[in-house]
């Protein structure tokens with residue numbers, strides 16, 4: 001990690017100078033992009049790497065990571081969540097760097113009793129500080145089929161999308177003193193674990209282990225991203241690609257409209273409106289969008 005952080009400041013410069021991007025677009029064989037990291041056989045690559053499944057039983061959950069680390073990217077994955085009584089289970093899917101002042105962009109899916117809605121929990125950490133939770137119900141049953149969950153992370157903003165519909169935006173407000181995720185390469189991580197002390201109705205509903213093993217499925221991982229080598233160099237800096245859209249992308253007015261409308265209908269928690277939690281005033285970014 002030392003070599004990475006020492007060259008951190010170089011990334012931005014390179015981007016500015018070259019103004020290009022792209023890389024590592026792949027789909028199909030998950031084995032090329034992802035690596036099972038824990039769970040003692042509970043995580044599986046199936047159908048020649050077309051499908052990855054994580055499972056959870058009373059003894060353990062399981063997880064995987066991306067082989068590459070990224071410094072900006074448009075990253076899509078299709079997930080099909082634990083079906084039936086999934087109360088107490090948490091399927092986490094996130095980008096994260098290492099170290100004590102880490103950056104992180106989170107999707108977490110909190111299971112529920114059969115027929116009751118999942119919660120999609122989101123958060124953004126910059127320099128080890130999160131506390132930026134927003135939660136949503138979904139407009140479909142996320143256990144019935146695969147749906148695409150996307151993170152667009154570029155120097156301007158971070159946009160969370162579900163099936164192409166933006167649900168959340170975290171803008172680069174560095175000029176207003178809010179740290180942005182701009183110098184720590186991150187890896188994709190995912191895990192399925194037991195969170196029944198808090199996940200479902202705030203921990204009231206416990207995991208029903210008679211329904212174990214619980215299984216979540218993944219396919220069609222796609223990373224249009226700048227890959228950071230162990231030397232610290234970025235794939236974006238070394239190739240002269242034409243300036244591509246994701247690297248500069250922001251929501252247009254239609255995108256903003258769609259996001260606002262989804263938030264209005266499906267957002268069930270927003271730290272920016274939780275006055276009890278912030279009696280001395282909301283975090284600065286809440287008043288700027």
Ligand SMILES: *[C@@H]1O[C@H](CO)[C@@H](O)[C@H](O)[C@H]1NC(C)=O
Pocket residue numbers: 110111112113116117118119199200201202
């Ligand atoms: C579970 O269902 C209850 C009742 O509909 C709902 O309030 C809650 O948001 C759902 N999700 C979780 C993870 O608790």
